Amino acid sequence: MLSVTSGAQRRAGKVLIVDDNVDLVSQLSAVLLAPASDSAPLSVVTAARGAEALVLAKREGFDVAIVDVKLPDVSGIDLIAQLKDACPFSEVVLITGFASVDAAISALRSGAFAFTLKSFRPEELISTVQQALMKVQLKVERRSLEKRAADAEALSAMGALALNLAHEIRNPLNAAVLQLHLLDRGVDKLECDRDTKDALKKRAAIVGDEIGRLSRLLTEFLELARPRALGREPVHVARLVADVLDLYRETADARGIAIIRDLAADGTTLLGDAEKLKQVVLNLVVNAMEAMKQGGTLSVRVASEADRVEISVSDTGSGIPPEAIEHVFDPFFTTKEAGTGLGLSIVRKIVDQHGGEIRIETEPGRGAHVRVAIPSGK
Numbered sequence: 488m489l490s491v492t493s494g495a496q497r498r499a500g501k502v503l504i505v506d507d508n509v510d511l512v513s514q515l516s517a518v519l520l521a522p523a524s525d526s527a528p529l530s531v532v533t534a535a536r537g538a539e540a541l542v543l544a545k546r547e548g549f550d551v552a553i554v555d556v557k558l559p560d561v562s563g564i565d566l567i568a569q570l571k572d573a574c575p576f577s578e579v580v581l582i583t584g585f586a587s588v589d590a591a592i593s594a595l596r597s598g599a600f601a602f603t604l605k606s607f608r609p610e611e612l613i614s615t616v617q618q619a620l621m622k623v624q625l626k627v628e629r630r631s632l633e634k635r636a637a638d639a640e641a642l643s644a645m646g647a648l649a650l651n652l653a654h655e656i657r658n659p660l661n662a663a664v665l666q667l668h669l670l671d672r673g674v675d676k677l678e679c680d681r682d683t684k685d686a687l688k689k690r691a692a693i694v695g696d697e698i699g700r701l702s703r704l705l706t707e708f709l710e711l712a713r714p715r716a717l718g719r720e721p722v723h724v725a726r727l728v729a730d731v732l733d734l735y736r737e738t739a740d741a742r743g744i745a746i747i748r749d750l751a752a753d754g755t756t757l758l759g760d761a762e763k764l765k766q767v768v769l770n771l772v773v774n775a776m777e778a779m780k781q782g783g784t785l786s787v788r789v790a791s792e793a794d795r796v797e798i799s800v801s802d803t804g805s806g807i808p809p810e811a812i813e814h815v816f817d818p819f820f821t822t823k824e825a826g827t828g829l830g831l832s833i834v835r836k837i838v839d840q841h842g843g844e845i846r847i848e849t850e851p852g853r854g855a856h857v858r859v860a861i862p863s864g865k
């Protein structure tokens with residue numbers, strides 16, 4: 488299962504324990520898995536040897552590794568750099584039976600987060616792991632913020648000039664659509680054989696499709712780049728979603744897509760911008776349907792939970808390939824021949840403006856599940 492979220496989020500930390508002492512490993516796991524009220528739950532994976540740890544790290548990733556200095560196949564100190572290579576944002580805590588100053592120094596020099604004695608007290612270990620996790624979380628958050636800032640900067644650098652240009656393109660484009668329409672009618676009236684007429688009309692239709700695509704790109708670009716104040720009125724989300732689904736019922740039927748609705752009867756009203764939220768749902772529904780070329784099931788759910796309204800859209804389509812998942816929110820990123828790559832950027836912008844969050848989970852080949860949570864703002 489792959490996943491990506493629109494913003495940096497607190498998530499459960501994943502701890503990798505690398506030690507060949509079975510008793511110690513199970514004791515450590517027990518300590519780490521014991522529920523602590525004030526912190527996020529941890530998950531634990533274990534390995535007895537360095538080589539095994541590296542395979543696990545590459546396959547599943549981890550946040551903090553607790554590594555014995557003396558392993559059967561390698562020195563824990565040498566393992567640090569390799570583990571960090573496998574998971575760039577991770578931290579490593581070394582543990583040892585006997586502390587020597589030399590060992591401690593070389594551990595810290597090799598980039599260990601901490602160096603701890605095996606005779607640790609549980610609370611000491613937990614606190615060290617929590618500190619390391621905090622550091623990992625901060626690194627991840629920083630990267631995500633840097634990326635967001637770069638995206639925003641890129642858009643505002645295009646700024647006014649691009650906005651004007653987009654507006655300027657709109658007029659000739661509208662004129663072209665009109666002329667094309669007249670051309671098409673003119674062809675109907677031509678006195679020539681059927682084949683020639685069909686060939687001409689086919690050309691005109693291709694030009695029409697291309698103009699349509701340009702026009703869609705413009706609309707979406709303007710939506711993304713134009714600064715516009717957010718409306719703040721009561722929006723009945725379940726009803727809004729039902730309206731969008733009604734729009735797509737026929738298309739869905741035609742493509743062999745079943746729509747399952749689970750829309751809460753009430754409690755899903757929030758303060759926000761109805762038009763923009765409609766755009767969010769529309770973009771998600773369109774993406775889901777575009778991913779189900781061979782038909783499938785589109786499930787849409789709206790529910791209220793505490794002070795948020797959650798909209799969930801899932802499909803049984805192609806899913807998102809691992810190399811694409813990190814980029815789906817990037818402006819202009821698309822894997823579709825006629826895509827604009829702006830749909831999810833717009834979704835993210837609108838959800839951000841409402842103070843909400845997006846999470847996408849996907850299993851390549853089996854579908855994608857997008858969840859949007861928006862504070863009800865009351």
Ligand SMILES: Nc1ncnc2c1ncn2[C@@H]1O[C@H](COP(=O)(O)OP(=O)(O)O)[C@@H](O)[C@H]1O
Nearest residue numbers: 774775778806815821822826827828830831855
């Ligand atoms: N439900 C989905 N299933 C599979 N892939 C998806 C889904 N939603 C988004 N994607 C991926 O994210 C990319 C970006 O989506 P989007 O920003 O809406 O642009 P576009 O739809 O124009 O390609 C898509 O090209 C596709 O690769």
Ligand SMILES: [Mg+2]
Nearest residue numbers: 770774830831
């Ligand atoms: Mg899209």
